[in-house]
Amino acid sequence: MRTFAFARADSVARAVESQQGDPASAFVAGGTTLLDLVKLDVMRPSRVIDINALPLNTVERLPDDRLRIGALVTNTDLAYHPDVLADHPLLSQAILAGASSQVRNMATTGGNLMQRTRCPYFRDAAAACNKREPGSGCDALHGVNRMHAVLGGSSECVAVHPSDMCVALAAIGATLTLHGPRGEREIEFADFHRLPGTTPYLEHDLDNELIVAVTLAPPLVPLGAAYVKLRDRAAYEFALASAGAMLSLDEELIGEARLALGGVATKPWRCREAEASLAGKRADTAAFEAAADLALADARPLSHNAFKIPLARQAIVRALRDAARRAREDDA
Amino acid sequence: MMETTEHSPEAAVSVHLTLNGVPVTAEVSPNAILLDVLREQLGLTGTKKGCDHGQCGACTVHVEGRAMNACLRLAVMCEGQAITTIEGLAEGGRLHPVQQAFLDHDAFQCGYCSPGQIMSAVALLEDRRVPGDVTTVREAMSGNLCRCGAYQNILAAIQDARLRRHGQEGGDDA
Structure with a gap:
C-alpha cells in the first residue's frame, strides 16, 4: 500500500485551507471508498486529511421545517433518525x-455522495479506464458490461453511479452546502454529479470544497414512498436496477410524483418527464407503466445488459405501486 | 487538546486507544490499517483478515460500540476511541452470551469467520433501533460471509441469544 502524509483537521476552514495547493490530497471521513481504492492503487493521495473531528455529525430541523444533515452523519444514524423516518x-x-x-x-452522508463507481475496469489498475486514467480508453464498452449503465453513458465511460442513498436524494430533492476557500455556497443535489461525456474523470461539481451539509426538500403530503432494489443476491449487493418513488394522492388522483433510478445510470437519475406524466392521473398500473416507458425512452443497452431495461421498468412500476399504496395508508 | 500537526508519510504517529478496556498507545505509520495494527503490532490475532476490502466481515471489531471493518480504517483515525475485539468480549473467564450461543448452536465449521460474525451479532443485539425479525437479522448480518455455509446455525445462535437477553417480548419489538 502506498504511503501518504496525514493531518487531522480541527475546523472546516482549516480542513479546506489544508487542501489548497495540494490537489493530490484527499479528505477521509468513513474511509470505506478511499482506503479500499488506495489498497487497489486506484486512488493515490499524497496526503490524507482526517475530517472526523469536525462538528458536522448532527441532523437538525431548520425553522422552515426542512432537515439539515451534517456531512459526517453516518449512513446508519441517518437511516434510523426519527425525523428522517x-x-x-x-x-x-x-x-x-x-x-x-x-x-x-x-x-x-458526504462520503456517500463522493463514492466511486464499482466498474471492475475502474477498480483494476491494469485496465483501460478514462475515469481513472484520462485518455486510456474504456475496456467496459466492449468488455463484460453486464453491470454498466444504459442511461447517461458516453463513448468514453459507461460506469454506473453505485449509491442507493443518492437515488433517494435525487427523488426527494436536496441542497448541498459546500465550504471552499471563498466561503460557503449552496448547490442543488441534481447539479452535483456530472455526466461522463468526454470528461469522465470529472465526477462532481466540487471546486476545492468540502461538503458540509445536505438539506432535504420538504416532504410531499400525504406521502407514499418506496425504494425497490433488484440485484443478484438479496443483501450486500449493488443494484442491477433500482427505483425510488414518492407520490402524493388526492383521493385516487396523483398530486405530485417523484421518481429516480439507480443501478442503470452514470449518475443518480431523476426522471422528470415521467414525474410530469403522472401528475393528475389515476394511480393505476397503466399510468405507472406509461411513466416507466417515458423514464426509459432514452435507454441504450450495451452488449451484455439489455436485460436491465425491462428490469428497470418492473422496478419503476413496483416502486410507484408500493408508493401509491403507502400514500393511501398515510391518508387513511 | 486537538492535534493539528502534519505527519510526513514516514512519521510514527502516536495513537491512544482504549483497547478492550485498557489504555494503549501505539506508534503507527499514517497509512497503517487498524486491522494490521491490531494483529501485527498489538498481538490480537483473533480479528481475522479475509478479503481486506470490507466485503467479508472477518475483520469486524467495535469502534465506540459500532461494528466496523477494521480493514477499511486507518489506525490514526481511531485516536481517543474505544475499540473492542473478540478478545475483549469474555468477562472474568466466562464467555459472552453470544459466544456461548455460537458454541451451543454449532454456529461454525472452520471458525475463521466466527470472530467477525460474533462481533457483528453482539453489536446488532445491542442496537435497539434494528428490528429483531429474521429477515432484518439476515440483512444486518450480510456483511459477514461464511464460506462453510453455517448461516442457519449462526442465525439460530443470534436469535437464541436475543431471547435470552431481551426475553420473548423484547425480542419482538427490539
Whole structure:
C-alpha cells in the first residue's frame, strides 16, 4: 500500500485551507471508498486529511421545517433518525438497502455522495479506464458490461453511479452546502454529479470544497414512498436496477410524483418527464407503466445488459405501486 | 487538546486507544490499517483478515460500540476511541452470551469467520433501533460471509441469544 502524509483537521476552514495547493490530497471521513481504492492503487493521495473531528455529525430541523444533515452523519444514524423516518422514509429505505451494517456504520452522508463507481475496469489498475486514467480508453464498452449503465453513458465511460442513498436524494430533492476557500455556497443535489461525456474523470461539481451539509426538500403530503432494489443476491449487493418513488394522492388522483433510478445510470437519475406524466392521473398500473416507458425512452443497452431495461421498468412500476399504496395508508 | 500537526508519510504517529478496556498507545505509520495494527503490532490475532476490502466481515471489531471493518480504517483515525475485539468480549473467564450461543448452536465449521460474525451479532443485539425479525437479522448480518455455509446455525445462535437477553417480548419489538 502506498504511503501518504496525514493531518487531522480541527475546523472546516482549516480542513479546506489544508487542501489548497495540494490537489493530490484527499479528505477521509468513513474511509470505506478511499482506503479500499488506495489498497487497489486506484486512488493515490499524497496526503490524507482526517475530517472526523469536525462538528458536522448532527441532523437538525431548520425553522422552515426542512432537515439539515451534517456531512459526517453516518449512513446508519441517518437511516434510523426519527425525523428522517417520519419525513423521508424513502431515504431510510434506500440507505438500508445498500452496503452492510459495518459499512453503513462507517460511511458518512458526504462520503456517500463522493463514492466511486464499482466498474471492475475502474477498480483494476491494469485496465483501460478514462475515469481513472484520462485518455486510456474504456475496456467496459466492449468488455463484460453486464453491470454498466444504459442511461447517461458516453463513448468514453459507461460506469454506473453505485449509491442507493443518492437515488433517494435525487427523488426527494436536496441542497448541498459546500465550504471552499471563498466561503460557503449552496448547490442543488441534481447539479452535483456530472455526466461522463468526454470528461469522465470529472465526477462532481466540487471546486476545492468540502461538503458540509445536505438539506432535504420538504416532504410531499400525504406521502407514499418506496425504494425497490433488484440485484443478484438479496443483501450486500449493488443494484442491477433500482427505483425510488414518492407520490402524493388526492383521493385516487396523483398530486405530485417523484421518481429516480439507480443501478442503470452514470449518475443518480431523476426522471422528470415521467414525474410530469403522472401528475393528475389515476394511480393505476397503466399510468405507472406509461411513466416507466417515458423514464426509459432514452435507454441504450450495451452488449451484455439489455436485460436491465425491462428490469428497470418492473422496478419503476413496483416502486410507484408500493408508493401509491403507502400514500393511501398515510391518508387513511 | 486537538492535534493539528502534519505527519510526513514516514512519521510514527502516536495513537491512544482504549483497547478492550485498557489504555494503549501505539506508534503507527499514517497509512497503517487498524486491522494490521491490531494483529501485527498489538498481538490480537483473533480479528481475522479475509478479503481486506470490507466485503467479508472477518475483520469486524467495535469502534465506540459500532461494528466496523477494521480493514477499511486507518489506525490514526481511531485516536481517543474505544475499540473492542473478540478478545475483549469474555468477562472474568466466562464467555459472552453470544459466544456461548455460537458454541451451543454449532454456529461454525472452520471458525475463521466466527470472530467477525460474533462481533457483528453482539453489536446488532445491542442496537435497539434494528428490528429483531429474521429477515432484518439476515440483512444486518450480510456483511459477514461464511464460506462453510453455517448461516442457519449462526442465525439460530443470534436469535437464541436475543431471547435470552431481551426475553420473548423484547425480542419482538427490539
